[in-house]
Amino acid sequence: MPFEFKKMEIPDVILVTPRVFEDDRGYFMETYKASEFKANGIEEDFVQDNQSFSKRNVIRGLHFQKKPHAQGKLVRCLQGSIWDVAVDLRENSATYKKWAAAELTSDNKQMLYIPPGFAHGFATLSDTAIISYKCTAEYCKDADSGIRWNDPEISIAWPVEEPILSQKDFDANKG
Numbered sequence: 340m341p342f343e344f345k346k347m348e349i350p351d352v353i354l355v356t357p358r359v360f361e362d363d364r365g366y367f368m369e370t371y372k373a374s375e376f377k378a379n380g381i382e383e384d385f386v387q388d389n390q391s392f393s394k395r396n397v398i399r400g401l402h403f404q405k406k407p408h409a410q411g412k413l414v415r416c417l418q419g420s421i422w423d424v425a426v427d428l429r430e431n432s433a434t435y436k437k438w439a440a441a442e443l444t445s446d447n448k449q450m451l452y453i454p455p456g457f458a459h460g461f462a463t464l465s466d467t468a469i470i471s472y473k474c475t476a477e478y479c480k481d482a483d484s485g486i487r488w489n490d491p492e493i494s495i496a497w498p499v500e501e502p503i504l505s506q507k508d509f510d511a512n513k514g
């Protein structure tokens with residue numbers, strides 16, 4: 340099996356560990372394969388790929404797109420390390436407003452699958468980090484939405500105390 344798929348505490352959130360082939364030149368790994376992912380619960384098609392670079396203590400999130408533009412995301416860290424969080428916003432879900440997190444690093448090469456209907460955010464743990472993520476729906480500016488990173492009801496145990504935020508994320512849910 341080229342990948343290991345592990346359900347998180349919220350079972351629709353899946354931690355994917357790729358098989359890494361190392362040799363004298365370096366390494367090779369597959370990072371996505373439709374047949375394997377679809378057979379292991381990640382059935383959506385991906386239609387957009389994104390990359391971002393962040394400095395230490397940056398938090399981006401919590402972001403989601405409103406229906407009908409909801410995005411599933413497959414996140415991995417190309418350089419450095421991040422703490423990646425998924426928040427269940429599906430109102431009829433047993434894990435509504437619960438969160439699940441994983442440390443994704445360029446060393447562990449793991450990926451986190453966050454289904455449509457979730458908010459997503461991450462904190463940068465290393466001096467710098469580059470992440471890449473695949474999305475199941477295209478970016479739609481008008482559907483773009485967010486919840487404040489430290490929303491008291493969700494109460495995420497972030498590993499960063501005084502994050503660097505975008506103005507948009509700082510202003511989220513200000514009423």
Ligand SMILES: Cc1cn([C@H]2C[C@H](O)[C@@H](COP(=O)(O)OP(=O)(O)O[C@H]3O[C@@H](C)C(=O)[C@@H](O)[C@H]3O)O2)c(=O)[nH]c1=O
Pocket residue numbers: 389391399400402403412459460461478505507
């Ligand atoms: C997300 C996105 C942004 N943009 C533009 C809008 C804006 O001018 C600039 C920066 O956007 P943002 O500040 O929203 O970038 P960022 O804070 O990195 O937003 C991302 O955060 C992570 C946590 C996610 O889950 C992503 O879906 C996305 O929401 O890039 C696009 O053109 N396409 C896109 O897909």
